[in-house]
Amino acid sequence: MRLAFRALGGAAGVAWRESFPLGGRDVARWFPGHMAKGLKKMQSSLKLVDCIIEVHDARISFSGRNPLFQETLGLKPHVLVLNKMDLADLKEQQKIIQHLEGEGLKNVVFTNCLQDENVKQIIPTVTGLVGSSCRYHRGESLEYCAMVIGIPNVGKSSLINALRRQHLRKGKATRVGGEPGITRAVMSRIQVCERPLMFLLDTPGVLAPRIESVEMGLKLALCGTVLDHLVGEETLADYLLYTLNRHQLFGYVRHYGLGGACDDIASVLKQVAVRLGKTQKVKVLTGTGDVNVIQPNYPAAARDFLQTFRRGLLGPVMLDRDVLQRSPVAEP
Secondary structure, eight states: OOOOOOOSSSOOOSGGGGTOTTSGGGGGGGOOHHHHHHHHHHHHTGGGOSEEEEEEEGGGSSSSOOHHHHHHHTTSOEEEEEEOGGGSOOTTHHHHHHHHHHTTOOOEEEOBTTTTBTGGGHHHHHHHHHHTSOOGGGTTOSSEEEEEEOSTTSSHHHHHHHHHHHHTOOOOSSOOOSSTTOOOOSOEEEEEETTTTEEEEEOOOOOOSSOSOHHHHHHHHHTTSSOGGGTOHHHHHHHHHHHHHHTTOOHHHHHHTOSSOOOOHHHHHHHHHHHHTOEEEEEEEETTEEEEEEEEOHHHHHHHHHHHHHTTTTOOOOTTHHHHHHSGGGOO
């Protein structure tokens, strides 16, 4: 297994930049036709909505938001919902808000839609924004309608279901999944509140056709916005280990009962595989004949490492800490 990253006692390697499949121009190949069509349908439905609710992953508060949203969806009032706050390290939440305000985002709400945390802030925020803006073609309408947008697997459907639980005491209206691409039908109109009467238009996730950098692509992949196999589970596990070590987050050591922090992904995955019993028999040809050897199942161990991180069992993480540290507002 080729090592790609170093965080303990050394700088990150660079060989991975040449082979990462979602880096630079290659990412354009991943932009599926249904995403391009979805963006066009969103634009054609703008006259039906009063406000845009953009959902994004709080762990990557600055990375990976689709710039085409702003270009395509115009000047509608805009709320940014940073979901999965329970998985994000928000010790510097105020600095995150200041950074986003510097980008022109004045209405930011952090949520945990699975536990309905802060979800009650959404509808008052939307109604307040709509009330202070021109409604153009919808001036005589007594109902509110907002379009929910975002890249894949950030919790758009979870937000809609949480709003229905909070305000209608009803169950799921949209399917929720842990992989990108669950929501495919565009422009599903769903009621989420009675007073005030409000509907949301659910939309599929639309990733930007180009990703700015390799590291941004890795962050997006860690958060599950693209399918793991497009990057490689062992490559992602390697970057995750590098990130945890760089931020001095050693929850993985405690979780898997390791002897200590380590930046050798092969060593870590071997220990994880043995501890979890994820081994496999491999037939090896020797001078005396075939011999069955027990080897660690590295892909299975990498998969468990990633899933454990995504469930929050390794502790909260701010993957965009490097962006925050470069920001002028992050300086003391």
